[in-house]
Amino acid sequence: MPELPEVETIKRGLKKAIVGKKIADFDSDWHKAINKPLRQYQRILMGTKILNVDRRAKMLVLTLLNDWRILVHLKMTGQLVFRDKKKCLIGGHSIETNCENLPNKFTHAIFTFADDSHLYFNDVRKFGWVRLYSANELAKVFEKMQLGPEPLTSEFTSGCLTEIMRQRPKARVKQFIMDPKNLVGVGNIYSDEVCFFARVRPDRRVGTLKDKEIKLIHKGIIKILKAAIMAQGTTFSNYVNTDGEAGAFTKQLKVYQRHGKKCYSCKGRIIKMKIGGRTSSFCPKCQK
DNA sequence: TTCAATGTTTAGAC
């Protein structure tokens, strides 16, 4: 389930695994997963090296020696798997939790490195993509996305959040924090958790929030994202020739997908509600 | 058979 903590976890794992590696081949079986003809991908990628792996919002950015950039978005059901002779790293959606059968029918892009290790991009629903851009193109692409601040940087202060909130007073809290134009990285899981942390109903209008509540939302976003990164996300598994281990944050979820169950805090029932087309779970007693 | 699922964009209505 790639939200910011999952993508950050993948970034860290991948950084150790592929930086410095030389690309020997690239393949894709789904034209919509890539943004240029396959031949062009191969021409540009073959022989170059991975210089760095970064994250922007929920995207991964691979910087290449020849100054091209690869942008990867896993969307809802994407997964990245790195495999060499000794180890296997899986990040993102839990499609495959073992590395035996790769590529599989969900594999839509494959990077082959010169040492014969591989990076597989798998996606059940085919919403995700792997794009290739020059440094200039990438800058323009980012500009067009109009992304809000990264919540885990010093730029994201509670004053900064208050400022952005002022521009959308009618928006509902959950939708507001999930919109990447306001701030990036928070999706359906963590937005429910942040609302619970701040004791605010997800359908509250941003304009009705008190200063105290805004501060709690700000604190909650940072605290929950950090905790989820510590736990390696909600579905990450990372293992070396042994059993896979699910992302540990699942155990810390307070409300997400817990509708019908008892609130850990007041023992009342968690209810659910559709907000902006997405299911939101919250405790009507604890959250006002 | 129907519904919901981790993300994001876009079209149309008011």
Next chain:
DNA sequence: GGTCTAAACATTGA
């Protein structure tokens, strides 16, 4: 322009 909803992408699984 703001804000709402539904739909689009494509597939699985309950």
